[in-house]
Amino acid sequence: MTVVVLLASLGAGAWGSGVFGKLTQGGYEDPASQSAQADRMVEQHFGRQQGDVMVLYSAPPGGTVDDPAVAGGVTAALRALPRDAVAGVLDYWDGHAAQLVDADHTHALAVLTLAADQPGAQQTQFTRIRDRLAVPGVRADIAGAVPVQQAITERSNADLRTAELVSLPITLALLVVIFGSLVAALLPVAVGGLAILGSLGVLHLLADLVEVNPFAVNVASLLGLGLAIDYGLFSVGRFREELAAGRSPAEAVRRTVATASRTVAFSATLLVVALAGLVVFPLGFLRSVGYGGMSAVAVAAVVSLTLLPALLGLLGRRVDMLAVPWRRRASGSVGEPRGLARLAGVVLRRPALFAVPLVAGLLVLGAPFLGVKFGAVDEKQLPEGNPTRQAVAAVDRSFPASGNGSAEIVLRGAGPAEVRRFAEDARRVPGVRGVAPAGASGDVVLLRATLAGDPLGEDAKDAVRGLRAIPVPPGEQALVGGFSARVVDSVQAIMERLPWMVAVLAGATLVMMFLAFGSVLLPVKAVLMSTLSLCATFGVLVWVFQQGHGAGLLGVTPEPLEPGMIVLIGAIVFGLSTDYETFLLSRMIEARNAGMSSPEAVRHGLLRTGRTISAAALLLIVVVGAFGLSQLATMRFIGLGMIVALALDATVVRMMLVPAVLRLLGDAAWWAPGRLRRLRRRIGAHHGEPEPEPVIEERAPELSGRR
Structure with missing residues (x-):
């Protein structure tokens, strides 16, 4: 099986390199929307107008x-x-x-x-x-549209190669520092490289079936590399911990698979479900990114669950070979990390003093999101010095009517008098500067309305809504298309399907976390914590990319946010937040099953996973940061969003807010109704009783409580 996975990943990478010739920009519109219908009718009767x-x-x-x-x-x-x-x-x-x-x-x-x-x-x-x-x-x-698409595709492909060349060496160096051993550090990097190759092969296959956006490749590579390294870090760290506890290599592999690998499989499943929420949207861009992200996470999990344990079994204690000179002790030592121990003591002694201000702070960070405005992907995604972006600006200056500042109105079945009356009504719509005939073919008439202001501005969007509100007699049809209309329809399509995505994310998280941990409140708390982290991230993104604070440092032009990118960030950040929650709670559950009290279990889980979660977040931040070096504003948007989310989640939320909330909940955190517990046991989802964990060296007496 191990050889099959290795050869399959290498073969998929060799074949998957052909995906770059099949990437296409587009998929940002709802094909069933009124603007799409108008565009098809215009092209059918008058040809492509722009x-x-x-x-x-x-x-x-x-x-x-x-x-x-x-x-x-x-x-x-x-x-x-x-x-x-x-x-x-x-x-x-x-x-x-x-x-x-x-x-x-x-x-x-x-x-x-x-x-x-x-x-x-x-x-x-x-x-x-x-x-x-x-x-x-x-x-x-x-x-024009095609040159802009071409420029974005070429820039995306070049930035992807740069990101991988930058992130892999830095990640390897950090892993050497974290593990203190070159051999141990190479394992997660090898898993990450194979995950990238495998995801490229899957995307090449998808490109033969559906339209694949260049951002799908970037997101798939980012998630494949970052998560494979994270999964490798958790598995290798647990293996070395078991070795340090005196177990044989074979037993250490068995326990690693039974604990860390099981958690990896569970967290990967949750993240795949989160990304599956993107498939409910009609926009081809989101669907292709969802397919790419799911394939990348799945490949990363498969490699981590098959090839990595086999390599650990072959290496055994040689996993610590080529240790660096400054390594003082094995990372798997049972001793407590002093900084985390002090933090755990303070948080668990005064949980309310931490929980209330932290929740308030996250809400303050998220406040700018209340003023979010939505736009579209356009030439401003390219850097200011890009020739294609400059060309679009030059055309807009010299020929504003040829750009995106107009709406195309298609009238079908209307006589000359009705056309004149509609045109007169359209001229009175606020935000419409003028209306002129643009063609006639049979019973179809084309009018072109010039809109005031920025095509992505609220005035232009309100004008589109006003044009669509003009009544037409029975038997006639009026469709409004054009750039601003497509933006309005895309936002509407996303908002209509957003509840379905939220239901998928929250429902899957609640069900799967209950099956994994046997608690009712833990899944609810996980959803609320992830939502808080997500709101804070969105607020920062609006503050920077829409309101323009620090936009100059990032080299981006402040403008309304593309709604599809908000949804994409939401799915990824929610999945990653739940991912870290899973690793943290799994160790707490192990401690509870071993007989510790609630405060001791929380402390034990934090001490055992705190450094690993922080290291995993740091490594993923490096990977994301390398992708954030892209010259495309969209990738910088994704990069900054994930960096903010990871930094908040791995420090504020997981290290302080979650322990504080669990301390306040006490034994109720682990409670579930008897019927649900019996159902969980019937379907075989409960954890078996683990073997006793290595004893924590110094258990804080003030945290002992009722068992």
Whole structure:
């Protein structure tokens, strides 16, 4: 089995490298929404209106786009484009369309429609023609939806390679410091590398079946590497602890599998369920990220549960080979970590003095989230100096009507009088600057409404809602599409499905944690603690990425948050919070089953897992931080969100708030009704009685209580 897992991971990695050629931007809209229906109807009757590629040609200083050298060069370049890649070209020089040239005739626009209608094929066609759009002596700025998608995809792939090159050496160095042994440190890194390879293979398979967004690969690699290292850390740490307690290598492996590996399997299952909550949304982006994340976590767990125990059995006590000179004692020693022991004593003596201020502080951090505004992924995801982002800004300055600041209104079955009446009503909608006819085909009429302000602003969104509220007679149909309408519909689709995701997360956590720990209050407390951590994380993200505090240091442009990213962060952070809760509670449950009182069990679990959880969070922060070095604002959003969540969760929540709350709950924390306990035993979910744990050296007398 071990050899099979190893060969499968290596083979999947070799085959999975082909996934990078199949990634496609998109999937940020609800295909069943009104805006999507409008877009399909417009394309069916009038063709793609915005074009796929826009080229802004600028005349040399002192000249105009009407100069023969400029006009002749541009015309020749556009006419030479391959017909199998470019289905249509609309430009100023062909008919001198006034809307495609600026007032002083120094800038003119060419709008290209690509032959393909699928994102992957469009990016391939754009790559073919990109260099052919240049004209000697004329500046050409290339913008449009496809170039932006291409730029984000290329940047995402490059950042992924950089992140992996940065994170692996630093992680290995930290593991050497944590374990004090190069051999022990190499094991989690090896598991992490195999997890990345395996997840790439799964994503390549998915790319043949569904659309896979580049962020899915980044998130899968991040989770696969980070969680595999965390799982390796927990398993190797428990193995060395058992060796330090005097057990034989074979017995140490058996106990590691029965305890740490069982907890790894449980926590991985919870995280997979959390990511499965993304599949309830209709947006292809979220679904592909959910598939990628679930596959990465599953591969990391499989490698950790099969290959790692086998390697530990082969190494035995040689796991501590190549120890570093400064190592003072084995990490598996039964002695207490002094800092944690002092912290546990203070928290458990005065739990209310810790719990109340900590909860209040987390709520204060989360307060900015009450003012969250939602937007969309656009060219501002790219760094300010990126040529494609600069090209989009140049086109918006010279030709604002060609950008995202308009709504497309499709009227079906309306006569001329009804069309005029609708247009008059539309002009009176607040936030609409003007309405003009844009085409007619049979009984379908297209109107274009120019919206005021930022397309992602509330004025534009309110204008879309106002246009949709205009009544139409029976038998007629009015659909409103366009960029702002797609944003409105995406937010609505997410909000409508969000309760289902919350139900999946909370329901699965409550059920699985009860089956694992046999308590009613522990799962409820876990959900509440994870929610607090999540709220605080969201508040910080709004404060930085929307309100702009420190945005300059991160190199991002403050703007409304993309709702899909909020949902993604929510699923990942909730899963990771529950992950650390599982490792902490599992040791407390072991202590309770061994006969300790509630305060002693809480103290024992904190002392035995505190350093490991802190080390795991630190390692995952390093991995996330490396991915956060990405030049894409979205990856920096994910990176900062996870760093804040991990830092809060591994310190404030797990080390102080959870022990304080458990101390306040006392014996009630472990209680469950008799019927539920019997049901749990019937389905075989209860823990067997473990062998006695190594005795803690100094048990605090003031924490002893009723058994």
